[in-house]
Amino acid sequence: MAIEGLVCREYRPGDTADVLKVRNPIFGAMSEDDWDRYVPRMTAGLAYLDDEAVGVIPLDQRDFLLAPGVSVPVAFENAVGVKEEYRSRGIGTAIIESAREFMADRCDLLMVYRGAERSTGYRFYVKSGHQDLIYLTPVAWQPPAGLASEAMVADIEVLHEHEQEVLRAYNATYVASGGHAPRRLGYWREALAGQIFVAVPCQILFYRYPAEGEIVAYGIFGIPRKDGYEPVMRILEIASSNGVAGAIEVLKAAGAEAHKRDAAITDYVSVDHPYRYQYRQLGFVEEGRSLIIMGQAINPQRLFRRTCRYPEALADLKINVWTPTRDYVLFEGPEATREITLEAKDVILERLLTRRLDVVSAFNGDLLTIRNGDAGIAGRLGEALPFSLWVHHHLDWI
Numbered sequence: 001m002a003i004e005g006l007v008c009r010e011y012r013p014g015d016t017a018d019v020l021k022v023r024n025p026i027f028g029a030m031s032e033d034d035w036d037r038y039v040p041r042m043t044a045g046l047a048y049l050d051d052e053a054v055g056v057i058p059l060d061q062r063d064f065l066l067a068p069g070v071s072v073p074v075a076f077e078n079a080v081g082v083k084e085e086y087r088s089r090g091i092g093t094a095i096i097e098s099a100r101e102f103m104a105d106r107c108d109l110l111m112v113y114r115g116a117e118r119s120t121g122y123r124f125y126v127k128s129g130h131q132d133l134i135y136l137t138p139v140a141w142q143p144p145a146g147l148a149s150e151a152m153v154a155d156i157e158v159l160h161e162h163e164q165e166v167l168r169a170y171n172a173t174y175v176a177s178g179g180h181a182p183r184r185l186g187y188w189r190e191a192l193a194g195q196i197f198v199a200v201p202c203q204i205l206f207y208r209y210p211a212e213g214e215i216v217a218y219g220i221f222g223i224p225r226k227d228g229y230e231p232v233m234r235i236l237e238i239a240s241s242n243g244v245a246g247a248i249e250v251l252k253a254a255g256a257e258a259h260k261r262d263a264a265i266t267d268y269v270s271v272d273h274p275y276r277y278q279y280r281q282l283g284f285v286e287e288g289r290s291l292i293i294m295g296q297a298i299n300p301q302r303l304f305r306r307t308c309r310y311p312e313a314l315a316d317l318k319i320n321v322w323t324p325t326r327d328y329v330l331f332e333g334p335e336a337t338r339e340i341t342l343e344a345k346d347v348i349l350e351r352l353l354t355r356r357l358d359v360v361s362a363f364n365g366d367l368l369t370i371r372n373g374d375a376g377i378a379g380r381l382g383e384a385l386p387f388s389l390w391v392h393h394h395l396d397w398i
Contacts, residue, residue, distance in 0.1 A: 003049065003089055008098035011044040018053035019044055026081040027199065034198045042195060043075075045095040045102070047082070055082040055091040059099060060195070060398050061107065065178040067355040067388035072306050074295070075103050077112040078398045079199070096128045100298050108303045109354070111295040113397060122292075130294035131350040134179055134390045136268040138291065139276075139284040140232075143255030143265060151209035151217070151246075151253035159206050160189055165215040172241035173274055178355065179293070179390025188220075188395075196398045201225045205233070205257070209240075209249045217246025220395060221254055223263070233258045235267040236395040244278050251282060272389040293392065296350060303353050304330055310384045317377075323349055341371040342381075352381075355388040 011019060016032045024030060035042070041062070047055035059075040066072055077099075082091045099110060112130060116122055159166055163185055170183050181187070192204060202222035209217040217240035221233045233254060240246035251265070258265050267284075268291050269276045280286075297303045300321070308314070308331075315333040320341040330342070342349065348367050351357040359382035362368040363375065370377055 003091065003094070005049055006091065006094060007048045008094050009046060009048075010098075010102040011039075011046055013039075015044075015046060015053075018046060018048075019056050019058070022053055022056040022081050022083060023058070023079050027079045030198060034195070038195050045099040047091045047095050049086065049091075054086045055095055056080075057092070057095045057099060059103065059110075063182055064109070064111065065180055065182045066307055067178045067309075067386070068176060070178065070307055070309075070355065070388075071182045072108040072303065073106060074109040074111050075099070075107045076398050077110060080112075092124060093128050100129075100296075104298050107298055108306065109295045109297055111293060114292050114294050115290045117292070125294050129296040129346075131296060131347040132292050133295050133351065133354055133356050134270055134293045134392065135289045136270055136291040136293075136392050137289050138287045139267050139269055139279055140287070141255065141258075141265045141279070141282060141284040143259045144283075145259055147252045147256040147259065149209075149249045149253035149256065150211060151207050151219075151249040152211040153253065153257065154206050154208050156192070156204050156206045158208060159218070159220070162208075162215050163188065166218055166239075169215065169217055169241040169246075170237075170239045173239040173247075174391055177272060177389040177391045179270070179388075180393050181396050191395050192220075194398070197222075200229070202234075204236075205254070207250045207253050209246045209253075216241045217250050219247075219250040219254055221265075222394070223261075231261060231263040233261070233263050233265045234394055235265065237393045238275065244275065247275055248278060248282070251278075255282075268392055268394060270391055273391050291392075293390075295354060297353050300328065300330060300349075300353055307353060307355055308384050309386060313380045313384045317380075321349060322371075338372070340373040340377060343369040343371060352385060355385060356390065357385070358382070358387040359385060 016035050043059050045057045046053055057077050057080045060078060061075050063071045064074040112125060114122055114125055167183060202224050205221040207219040208215045219238040220236040222236050223233055238247055254265060315335045316337050317333050318336040318339040319331040321328050321330045322341050322343045323346045325346055360378050363378035
């Protein structure tokens with residue numbers, strides 16, 4: 001139900017005080033200077049009722065790797081808030097509907113980190129069109145005494161000075177996966193100066209292996225310095241160009257430090273995390289999944305064009321989409337002589353568009369039906385949109 005007098009629009013210069021009047025009582029103090037220095041990368045959807053700011057959804061604009069070589073512009077919602085006396089009136093949903101419109105020329109996806117699948121917060125995102133794209137399991141390790149390692153802790157400037165080596169190790173580890181921001185020279189300095197580290201200040205520890213010479217493995221760890229946070233060393237990112245051996249050395253060195261601090265080492269892992277098995281061997285304990293990356297396509301046709309690996313495999317097809325909530329034409333090949341309709345729940349189509357669906361398995365398992373299609377068409381779709389492994393790094397979190 002529409003709220004009379006509600007106006008939703010994008011953040012404008014001069015709106016910072018309105019953003020923080022809503023945000024800060026919910027998420028903690030942030031100064032106007034701290035907000036303004038991240039503009040224009042950080043924008044927001046604002047809701048006004050009788051000229052009073054009553055809701056805000058900050059939007060962090062970034063590139064996101066859906067699959068190797070496939071990077072798209074997205075906006076991550078974060079610190080979503082509505083003033084307490086105005087909640088449960090559809091204001092958050094109205095802001096998201098507005099954001100889909102004003103972000104349409106800049107972003108392909110709205111995305112959000114979310115947990116607590118049984119909560120009203122999670123149901124809000126589902127209701128507003130977001131779908132689950134990756135599930136992440138928290139893991140924690142209480143390192144024992146006596147860990148020895150050939151890795152060492154170094155000043156964070158060592159990372160920046162040896163960034164080419166760090167990038168080489170990163171690419172060696174994650175070249176076959178998506179699910180994170182694409183790395184490049186300069187990325188780490190930007191990420192470690194990100195707004196999340198203003199909201200949740202951290203001591204950053206950088207571990208390198210070996211202690212001297214070329215860096216072949218590294219780990220970036222964050223220790224929160226904010227009331228209410230347990231003493232933990234969070235793995236923000238870890239990589240190695242010599243297989244698992246270098247990563248284990250980094251973990252053992254960090255483990256020795258964590259033991260001295262009486263702190264756990266924690267991470268969030270997907271099923272495709274390259275070190276999940278090594279974590280288990282070291283003694284990391286897995287809990288139930290509690291973090292999800294959700295998303296919704298703003299412009300499905302444009303996203304399809306960007307993520308389709310082999311459009312020539314579909315040149316003779318006109319592809320329609322049917323879900324319980326919408327119908328649209330997704331793609332029409334230059335030589336289209338056959339019209340098909342992909343029929344599925346919204347989550348299946350979102351996963352298809354973000355390269356998170358094994359198309360043939362979904363077709364064979366009756367999760368995706370193809371009107372006027374067959375197994376051959378499903379195979380061609382799977383070739384054009386192959387499934388991508390995703391790995392999350394907590395350095396990307398916001």
